Amino acid sequence: MIHVEGLTKYYGSHAAIRELAFHIERGEVIGFLGLNGAGKTTTLKILGCVLLPTSGRAVIDGYDVVSHPHEVRQRIGFLPDTPPLYDEMLVGEFLAFVARLRGVPSREVSARVSEAEEKTGLRDVDDAPISSLSHGYRQRVGVAQALVHRPALLILDEPGSGLDPRQMVEMRALIRGLRGAHTVLVSSHLLSEISQTCDRLLVIKDGEIVAQGTEEELGQRLGGGGFIEVEVRGERERVLAALAAVGPVHVVAEAEGVMTLRVDAPAELRPRVAQAVVGAGLELLRLDRGTEKLESLFLRLTRGQEVTAS
Ligand SMILES: Nc1ncnc2c1ncn2[C@@H]1O[C@H](COP(=O)(O)OP(=O)(O)OP(=O)(O)O)[C@@H](O)[C@H]1O
Numbered sequence: 687m688i689h690v691e692g693l694t695k696y697y698g699s700h701a702a703i704r705e706l707a708f709h710i711e712r713g714e715v716i717g718f719l720g721l722n723g724a725g726k727t728t729t730l731k732i733l734g735c736v737l738l739p740t741s742g743r744a745v746i747d748g749y750d751v752v753s754h755p756h757e758v759r760q761r762i763g764f765l766p767d768t769p770p771l772y773d774e775m776l777v778g779e780f781l782a783f784v785a786r787l788r789g790v791p792s793r794e795v796s797a798r799v800s801e802a803e804e805k806t807g808l809r810d811v812d813d814a815p816i817s818s819l820s821h822g823y824r825q826r827v828g829v830a831q832a833l834v835h836r837p838a839l840l841i842l843d844e845p846g847s848g849l850d851p852r853q854m855v856e857m858r859a860l861i862r863g864l865r866g867a868h869t870v871l872v873s874s875h876l877l878s879e880i881s882q883t884c885d886r887l888l889v890i891k892d893g894e895i896v897a898q899g900t901e902e903e904l905g906q907r908l909g910g911g912g913f914i915e916v917e918v919r920g921e922r923e924r925v926l927a928a929l930a931a932v933g934p935v936h937v938v939a940e941a942e943g944v945m946t947l948r949v950d951a952p953a954e955l956r957p958r959v960a961q962a963v964v965g966a967g968l969e970l971l972r973l974d975r976g977t978e979k980l981e982s983l984f985l986r987l988t989r990g991q992e993v994t995a996s
Pocket residue numbers: 697700701702703720721722723724725726727728729767875
C-alpha cells in the first residue's frame with residue numbers, strides 16, 4: 687500500500703528526513719513513533735501530497751506522490767497535525783462539504799456522513815457548531831473528515847495530541863475500529879498512545895528510521911525481552927517458588943500479605959503465570975503485561991543510545 691525508498695527532505699541545508707525506506711502492506715495499522723522534531727510530520731505531509739520531497743520516492747497504491755498526486759489524494763485521508771476545521775459550520779454540514787469536495791456523488795453524501803459520524807462517535811453532535819466542541823471532539827471531526835470519502839489509506843498525524851487520558855482511550859478505540867476498512871498510518875511521540883493499537887511500529891529518530899517491528903519484536907531487539915507484572919496474595923516463599931518456574935522474578939513491593947512482582951518473561955507467557963499462581967493455591971489479584979519498560983526502551987532508542995537498526 688505504501689512503498690518508500692530513499693525519501694529525503696531538506697529545509698535549506700537541514701535534512702528533516704534522510705533516505706527513509708519502508709513498506710506497508712494493505713490493511714496494516716502502523717504506528718509511526720518519534721520524538722518531536724524527528725521528522726514524522728515531514729514524512730506524513732509528503733505521503734499526503736502536501737509537501738514535495740527533495741529526493742527519493744513514495745508510492746501509494748501504485749501511484750507516485752510526486753508524479754500522480756491526484757490519484758494519490760483520491761486514495762488517502764489525511765489528518766494533519768492541525769485539523770482543517772471550519773468553526774462556523776455544523777459538524778454534519780462540514781463533513782458533507784468535505785465529502786462533496788472529495789468527489790462523493792451527491793446522492794451518497796448523506797449516507798457517507800452518517801457512516802463517518804458513526805465510526806468516530808459523532809452522531810450526537812451532528813448539528814452542533816464545530817466552535818462549540820471540546821478538543822477531543824474536534825480531533826474526532828478531524829478523523830471523520832479524513833475518512834468520509836472511504837479512502838483506502840488513512841494518515842493520522844498525532845491524533846492523540848492534547849487529549850486527556852479518557853479522550854486518549856476513546857481515540858485508541860476509534861483507531862482500532864478502523865482496522866479492516868482502511869490501512870492506517872498513525873504518528874505519535876508516545877508509545878503508550880498507540881501501544882496495542884498497531885500491528886507494527888516504525889521508529890524514526892533525527893530523520894532516519896532506526897527500528898521497525900511489532901512491539902514485542904522491538905522489546906526483544908532492544909534487550910527488553912518483555913516482562914509480566916503480577917500481584918499475588920500468599921506466603922512469600924511459595925509465591926516466589928511458583929513464579930520462578932516461569933522466569934526470573936523480582937519483588938517490586940510487599941504490603942499486608944500482597945506481593946507485587948515482576949517476572950522477566952514475554953507477555954505471551956501470562957497464562958503460564960496464572961496457572962503457576964493458581965496451581966500453587968495462591969490468590970491472583972492482578973496480571974499485566976509490562977509496558978512501562980518498553981516505553982523506556984523506546985525513549986532510549988529515540989534519544990540516541992546505541993541500538994541496532996532493523
Ligand atoms: N518548514 C520548515 N522549515 C524549516 N525546518 C523545518 C520545517 N518544518 C520542519 N522543520 C524541521 O525539520 C525537522 C523535522 O520536523 P517535523 O515537523 O517533521 O518533525 P516531527 O517528528 O513531526 O515533530 P513534531 O511532532 O514536533 O511535529 C525538525 O528539525 C524541524 O525543526
